[in-house]
Amino acid sequence: MPPSAAEALVRARGLALGYGGATVVEGLDLEVRAGEEWFVIGPNGSGKTTLLRAVLGLLAPRRGELWLHPDVANRAHVGYVPQRSDWNPALPTTVREFVSLGHVGTDTPRPERPERLRWALERVGLGGSERVDFRALSGGQRQRALVARALVRRPRLLILDEPTEELDVTSEASLLDTLEELVRSEGTALLFVTHELELAFRRASHVALFAAGRMTAGTREEVLGGDALERAFGARVRLGGHT
């Protein structure tokens, strides 16, 4: 059952994150709710992936509060899509086997898994490709398979780490349409890391903008509409045909 649109899944208050002795980013305040499309943007090394690692429970906060909904904290209903699939090309696998890896760490009963697999493949436009050799897929199709691998978990929160980095324009648009449809129909929340500002401008409902060790978070209009971008990047930024 889709969660209530108002339900909070992630809440950060005064959060500071870092590695070893170094703080990468601090003063993080944001609240991610079901059905929201958060685009996490900023220059390389600004802390975007650090935030993802914290939400995935792989990095403990240095200061502040990070509250996770129980479904997110136990990660059984969290989907994760890395930048690319690093599958060893000499290792045989089918789309079915690859996507089924998304069941790892969930309590989905085995009899339900084939149906869940078919549903996920249909959602990403790979229906009927269960027996296809994964290595024969194009880059765009592999990225869709990665999304399907996340979807079999029926995620309440879907975390994507620069998933469109290596896609052509058509594949990128198609993947983003799939994600939007998922948000609409399932109430899934997205945390989408990218450094393509245009993408956030066109697709986000909310934006978390990282720069200079800080983060500005809010609705797309709040974050991209004022001078926050200029302050973050230290230069005038042109988005959507406007400066």
Place this chain on the structure above:
Amino acid sequence: MIASFLDSWSLFGTTYLVGLLAAAALAQVGVWVVARNQIFLGAAVAQASTLGVAVALSAAPLAGGAALAWLGSPVLPLVFAVLASVATAWIVGRPRSAQSESAEALNGWVFLASSSVPVLLLAHSPHGLEEIQRLMFSTLLTASPLDLALFAVLAAAGAALTAAASGALLLFSVDPESASAFGLNTARWRALAALWLGLAVGLAIRSAGTLFAFGCLVLPPLAAKGLCREVRRMAWVAPALGAAAALAGFFLGHRFDVPPAHATVALLAGGVALSWLRRR
């Protein structure tokens, strides 16, 4: 010809069964070594086991008269072989930062150190040096009922683990980052993988030597890659190939009076070459 081989089971049955079970148990864990693309980890771990045996053989006389009794016992070298291989699998299999030495460099270092140090340790001990040479040469003549029991348990445990957790094993092997993101405790899985690999290789070294252990670890999975469309199927086909090759190796050894370990590995190497040709 076959009747003569069957007749030999009354004399060598335990050794044959140990060879079959060892080949299957090694191939079971070898599938995940191959999936991680860490072929030479197998060579390093096998050679490190030899170092463990050498340390046990050289340390026993130093410990005094009571310990001398252990020298003739298979238990102390077995324990040291397993400890050395588990430790090597754990250390070399650890995730490394971008600045660290590569896995290949570590594997090469372990292999070379473990090849040279045992000979130096036992250079003045005729019995010990002979034992090390036997391990490096690989023979399959000394299996005991204890070996049979150990490999039966190991193969059964490997089959149970494969049946219960092949998805987690595969994800941990090929994509540890996503495995962590999906909630797997990758540190525990790494420890389990090191223990499994170390036990299989450490136990096999005493019975069959480094060539047989390394060969049965990586060659059956490499051959199975050409026969299977999914890794999960490889996890069952590779042990069957390993056991079948060991049986054929014993047959060739009996029929032509050649070393069965070498015959097994040569057959497997031929099988891998055929599977590569089939894929072209």
